[in-house]
Amino acid sequence: MNFLAPAGTPIDLADIWRSLHASAVGAGPALVGQMRNISGLPFAVPVSSARAGMTLVLRAMRAAARDVVRNEVIIPAYTCYSVPASIERAGLRPRLCDVDPSTLGIDPSVLARRDFSRVLAVVCANLYGLPDDLPAIEALCRAQGVYMLDDSAQALGARIGGRAAGSYGDAGVYSFDKGKIISTMQGGVIVAGPGTIQEEIARELDTITDASRRDALSNLIKLVVYSTCLRPEFYGLIRRLPFTGLGHTVYETRYPIGRLADFQIALAAILLTRLDTLNSGRRTQAARLTDALSDCPGLALIQTPVEALGAYSRFPFRVLDPGRRMRLIEGLNRAGIGATGSYPKALADVPEVMAVIPESDRHCPGARALAETIVTLPTHAYCPPDYAGRVLAVVSACSA
Ligand SMILES: *Cc1c(COP(=O)(O)O)cnc(C)c1O
Numbered sequence: 108m109n110f111l112a113p114a115g116t117p118i119d120l121a122d123i124w125r126s127l128h129a130s131a132v133g134a135g136p137a138l139v140g141q142m143r144n145i146s147g148l149p150f151a152v153p154v155s156s157a158r159a160g161m162t163l164v165l166r167a168m169r170a171a172a173r174d175v176v177r178n179e180v181i182i183p184a185y186t187c188y189s190v191p192a193s194i195e196r197a198g199l200r201p202r203l204c205d206v207d208p209s210t211l212g213i214d215p216s217v218l219a220r221r222d223f224s225r226v227l228a229v230v231c232a233n234l235y236g237l238p239d240d241l242p243a244i245e246a247l248c249r250a251q252g253v254y255m256l257d258d259s260a261q262a263l264g265a266r267i268g269g270r271a272a273g274s275y276g277d278a279g280v281y282s283f284d285k286g287k288i289i290s291t292m293q294g295g296v297i298v299a300g301p302g303t304i305q306e307e308i309a310r311e312l313d314t315i316t317d318a319s320r321r322d323a324l325s326n327l328i329k330l331v332v333y334s335t336c337l338r339p340e341f342y343g344l345i346r347r348l349p350f351t352g353l354g355h356t357v358y359e360t361r362y363p364i365g366r367l368a369d370f371q372i373a374l375a376a377i378l379l380t381r382l383d384t385l386n387s388g389r390r391t392q393a394a395r396l397t398d399a400l401s402d403c404p405g406l407a408l409i410q411t412p413v414e415a416l417g418a419y420s421r422f423p424f425r426v427l428d429p430g431r432r433m434r435l436i437e438g439l440n441r442a443g444i445g446a447t448g449s450y451p452k453a454l455a456d457v458p459e460v461m462a463v464i465p466e467s468d469r470h471c472p473g474a475r476a477l478a479e480t481i482v483t484l485p486t487h488a489y490c491p492p493d494y495a496g497r498v499l500a501v502v503s504a505c506s507a
Contacts, residue, residue: 110343111485111494113445114286114421116378116385118334123327126374138296138376142281145264145382146274146298150305152312153367153375155322157260157282157295161193161230162364163315164278164297167307168228168254169199177227177253183213184454184474186232188358190258191460196360199227203454203464205471206232208480210410211423212239214473219247228254233262233272235483236288236389236418237411241275242268248276254304256280260295263288264386265418272418277304283371285333288386288420289378291371292326292333316365323368330374339489343443356450358459389419389486395495396422396484403502405431407480421483423449429479431505436482438505444498449481 142151154160165180180194184203191201204221207214211234218229229248231239241257248255255276259265263281265272273279281287283294299305336345367375378385400406407425411417426432432448439446453474454460461469484498491497 108343108443109339110346110443111339111445111490112337112342112346112487113447113483113485115337115487115489116289117337117488118290118330118374118378120331120334122374122377123330123334126370126377129373129376130369138372138379141376141379142296142298145379146271146279148274148279148298148300150299150301150308152297152308153372154295154297154315155318155363155365155367156284156293157258157280158189158193158196158362159364160280160295160297161190161256161258162196163311164256164280164299164304164308165194165197165199165228167304167311168256168277169197170310171303171307172227172254176225179225180227181218181221181229182454183230183232184468184471185211185450185477186234186258186454187260187450188356188454188457190230190232191454191457192358192360195459195463200463201454201460202226203460203468203471203474205473206477208425208473208477209407210239210412211235211237211477213244215240215243215247218244223251223253226251226253228256229276230256230258231275233257233259233265235423236262236265236272236420237409237423238262238265238267238272238415238417240412241270241272245275260284261287261420262418264382265416267412267415273298278308283375286420288418289375289382290333291367291374291378292330294367294371294375318365318368318371322363323370326368326371337489339443342445346445358457385488386418388488390417392486392490392494393417393419393422396498399495399499400424400502403499405506406502419486422486423481423483425477425480426482427480432480432482435502435505438501439484439498442497442501444501445485447483449483451478453478
């Protein structure tokens, strides 16, 4: 049966072949130029993953702050587990700020009430490419004298307040992992504005090594398989194979921190030439899903800030009854639609995070409500024309 993967970007074998050719002649400058254009920032460096980039940026912030007391990093209480893992890897301590389930993001008025005396930085999330209230979070960080890391791992090409997601605060990261806006299997980019942070990041980058030939080859093989298996004709077969690790969320701190392999840099540059087309296709699907689901009782759509332009790596919404939500996710999967329950837990309930946060951070009702109600739907270019209608049919069949 045809099956729509939860997220992804179509890649042709010809793209991979061209990337191998291009890497032989050096594609680094092209990608850096493209990322400068997209972010509007002068400094862009490809790295082995976004979590590696976050670790490097946080170490740079620690060095730039020159204040040993500031070792806490405030993160949304519901985001990718790689975020607290990258903080641990940088030798810092995560602190959780509850999120507003109706927007998915940190509520700036909740953030404003925090004690910032030991805080080094605040990290946002821009989940599924929907920008958080980045102007407000940035203004708050400036007023408190703390750094801001704009985590746009899922939000490449999203915009708010006339600026790119990823360009707010002092530095940003984008991810090229599986299921992000574009994919080179693994990979990411750090961006930063001018100034001391950029200098400290450059110093951190001097300490990292090139991608090993082994990692590069392994990513090349995985990409060939991935580009084929993302097709709806094949995804249904491979999604159940346990060794792919598909759909699992793990807390892992032992990831490589290095440069991105040349062929992945070249592939990212090729895929970025299609970024606007890819994202406008995702926005079209998101608009159709919004229309289809907006009047369904028991469902809540996510509120995006006015005049924000989302990237929609997936389409998130909420099913307010947790039992119905589980049935709906199963029903959609049976119908060949890769719906997911997103990250299974609020960070306060992830054992590795629970062990290092103070008691006061465990109170995050918004994040727990989100973990119990969120559903994501695919938005990628393999979604067929009648897709929103098919989703609505399953939703209607699976009512309370
Ligand atoms: C995927 C993701 C990351 C980590 O990106 P990698 O490239 O996989 O390291 C960080 N933050 C968020 C919000 C993510 O979705």
